[in-house]
Amino acid sequence: MSHDFRPVAVVATALTPAYASFAGPEAALVMTCVNELLETTGLRREEVEFTIAGSCDYLGGTPFSFVMNLEGVGAWPPVYESHVEMDGAWALFEAWLRLQCGDVDTALVVGSGRASAGRQREVFALQTDPYTMTPLGTDPVSLAGIQARALLDSGRATEADFAAAAARALPGASVEELLKADYWCDPLRAHDVAAPADGAAALILAAGDRVRELPGTPVWITGMDHRIESHHLGLRDLTSSPSAARAARGAGVHEGPVDVAELMVVHSPEEVVLRAALGLDEAVPVNPSGGPLAGNPVMATGLARVVEVARRIAAGDARRGLAHASSGPCLQQNLVAVLEGEH
């Protein structure tokens, strides 16, 4: 079904470092990315026809921070814009849909967050069921611990599998050494959990003639889909991810070989679940960038996966890649994008 869509390409990407604590406002992170994108493409800001950002006011504890972030895009002339209170990967999805309408040929997509100020486990407990879960402070790390235990009990993974995923993100780390660390949320250890960071990711999408008019190597989005599961953990099989599998089918992942995959593995056991759900065998390199366990700029982490895949394809290191983003506890919601280079 992905073939029926208007072709849309990523024509430029920008990524800040993942800062443990960025010394400045979130809008400055956004501005750094936007300026880099405009310089790369030669576009004037007013030539960008649609702008959309993904961020979270609760993350940094700043009501209406999504409005302040627009200062990073430039407060004048007025911006035709939209926002999702989600990772920037979902902003990408909306931008891609917007370009399908045909009247707009360029879009700026941003994901940004300053996670360092808040207590992420308390912030994201607010994302759970407000009657039966949030009052208990059900945080993503604890819930990931429950998913990890379910994987161990099912025989689908071992603690060494978790450590192996973590070790790839930590230069010089060995599985044996990591397994000696103390538990944090048993059976998770601290290195199994991506440390929240500050940062931003952004890209420019183009469609139609605009793709050829802009410099650089276009990377085509040939399919994209996202699916969600119940917010009640008891209604889910935590050892698999039907929503990721369905999103992969919707995005057309299996219609060709996958040379590289960047997965939003924020807790190491998620790599086991996602590899199986997305049908990625051991031959497919997963998270060559280090992945979120090496850098987790919250609300930009998913969009950063798209940036990493697009850059590898643009550089000629891969021809066809998969970018994945997730939202909600235990991989509740999953987005899959397939990116391809020129044929």
Added chain:
Amino acid sequence: MPQPGLPPMRTVLEYPYTRTTGPVIGAFLTGIRDGRLLGGRIGAQVRCPPLEYDPGTGAPADLDPVEVGPCGTVSSWTWVREPTASHPFRHPFAFALIVPDGASTGFLHAVDAGGPERMSTGMRVTIRFKEQRAGAVTDFWFVPEEDGAEPAPPVEGGEPVTLTEQPLSLTYTEPYHPHRVRFLTGLLEGVVTGQRSPVTGKVYVPGRGYDHLERTLMTEEHDVVVADRGTVSSFTEITPVRYHGQKETEPYIRASILLDGSDSPITGVDIRTIPLAEFRVGLRLRAVWKPEGERDISAFDNRSTGGWEGVIDRWEPTGEPDADTRALEEHAF
């Protein structure tokens, strides 16, 4: 990053959420308040907590209540070694998926087991209700079955639970942004620091660390000191309404003041000593600073623009003729 003289700032964000329960969750919470655990039968399955819909089809489902528990079986768990401020216990505990006896699927809740060595998948747990219950999932927790006592019989006859109240409180701690440090240090010294755009020459007070019109980052080299006198560019009289955290009771003025030498007004300035009848756009004012040592910058954080009343005792008319209001039109906010 080191910030001499300014410790990290702390912000507490609070919202008091009140939610209606609807008939299904309402019955569930009423059951908890009364001391029983209710599931809901949908087809062949008993779900706890009960659902308003069939999770397989999404079709609406009326409550077909089934009392479940008080014991259950752990289907997965984690040992929480560092509880957060939102968790039900201050000491380490387990979060677990518990399938209550009589239910088909797991219910996420806390198990107060003492240590992880007492937790295992498949273990039996039993519910423990608090004596005082409001009708919330925080009215109970689970313990290993061998630690449990027979629950007291349910208390009948109370009004149904139809609302939940959940006060939300989040704490944020962070260093002041670098430009904010310089601005606030200036206030403690009795000077107002802005930033001059290297592109347009416009002076913004306080500086944001960037020019938001020209998309240019600004640093210490762009700092400029502006006057502590200026012109009222806009104002409003605020009549306090009651809300969570409200401290004001009497009407007061909030003004925007375009300080001399700047191109953007400072906003949210408290005016308490000039009568409303005498207050107007174009009025010239000067700041009367609090004595050095009594200046308090705690109401300024990385977010808000207000807080001037912590460092400036009051604003006084200078006695100069009013400024031309037409020139202030661009500075209404």
